[in-house]
Amino acid sequence: MFLHIDANNGLAVYDQIVRQIKFSVADGVLAVGELVPSVRELARELTINPNTVARAYRQLQDDEVLESMRGTGLIVSIGARKICLAARKRLIRARLQEVLLEAHHGGLDAEQIQTLFQTELKSLKKKR
Amino acid sequence: MFLHIDANNGLAVYDQIVRQIKFSVADGVLAVGELVPSVRELARELTINPNTVARAYRQLQDDEVLESMRGTGLIVSIGARKICLAARKRLIRARLQEVLLEAHHGGLDAEQIQTLFQTELKSLKKKR
Amino acid sequence: MFLHIDANNGLAVYDQIVRQIKFSVADGVLAVGELVPSVRELARELTINPNTVARAYRQLQDDEVLESMRGTGLIVSIGARKICLAARKRLIRARLQEVLLEAHHGGLDAEQIQTLFQTELKSLKKKR
Amino acid sequence: MFLHIDANNGLAVYDQIVRQIKFSVADGVLAVGELVPSVRELARELTINPNTVARAYRQLQDDEVLESMRGTGLIVSIGARKICLAARKRLIRARLQEVLLEAHHGGLDAEQIQTLFQTELKSLKKKR
């Protein structure tokens, strides 16, 4: 399965699903027109409640990323790729902005922020 | 006032106060031994519930950043500067790590992340 | 084919079939005694599941609009015209009542409702 | 209470709440800035499950009609009036269009539709 749920993430489980599905579509892991795992199946795999999955899928339908095929399941909608590429950028940017703003408010100058960023990026590469 | 509360920040109001007070101490805006505003005064200034301020101050006392001067109020404790410098670094790092991890999981490579980061950093400088 | 299925209509596909067949009989497009398309044929034409067509036809037999000719198929029953004329009126009335009631509950007065109705009726004529 | 839930309406309960709250705001029954009934209170009054109310309120927040005041409740947002006036018109129009389209497809001409409409409008006035 292509989703990793982290319960102590701060983010709600349903929101993690929403974000990661969007990222998967943006990344091409999920293709347009493809059926996503059924509510019950995904719930079983992630060992969470089906309602939580349903809520995430509902959100994704509101965002026009998924589309309901009655009695069949949910597919990645036609316009999803574009939406998700934009959403991925927007979501990451928003979080970057937050942390930069807080760092700045906290009295760190651009150079210090740069240093921290490079350190973390390197340690991420190493882990990978 | 040196605090900026953003209701739609995701972070709880009390937590924003805690973080920003720590950052102010780290930055030297709040000096060791200085009296912080009273619960009521700060609540009035930020137009938030006094309970929320009280909770933030309680947390700051638990973290040994503030200490109570009986009958006078709360002052920045002697060891606060060191604690807050460390806390600031730790808090910023943690958020940086989160966003980098999510970006990486979302299929962005280091270069793309770099680009986004530089863009945001520049736009932050411009605003300032 | 004389049927138009709209997946995002709110109404179930089988129900759209039922209604439209009744309307076709009321309108005389489908004559009494005429053979309707076979389940498989109609399903192929509308690119929907044969079960869905079968369910619609079952409903129409229950409503005595269609009747089975063993080994031949389903034909429009003798009394169908009368039934369908009544049904058409009843179905349209019911939907009109619903929308009027909701508009009224929503605080629109008769005049405002009239205006909206005339606008929509005109735009319908134009399209036609 | 200003909401009337009809269980056999075809529309989901949560959707009836959404629509009626929007209509109430459009109509001025609910003023901008006003607190709406709490989730638990409304659930009690309508004798439905709090989750159902919560879902409706969530939807209304997505539609920027309501706004969460953490720990306090939900208020009608600043821009809500405009949104709801537009939404009311749009929702009624959509239903009118549906019924007119179906009537037209069903072979009724404009005059017949007019007659039906006038009849229903009169009977509505009488009931009121």
Next chain:
DNA sequence: GTGGTCTAGACCACC
């Protein structure tokens, strides 16, 4: 089998 809705009840953070 599928999604959609609803109920019931729990726990959490926040004010």
Next chain:
DNA sequence: GTGGTCTAGACCACG
């Protein structure tokens, strides 16, 4: 007290 999230389990319409 408030909303927000999650679990558990039920029923329905649909294909």
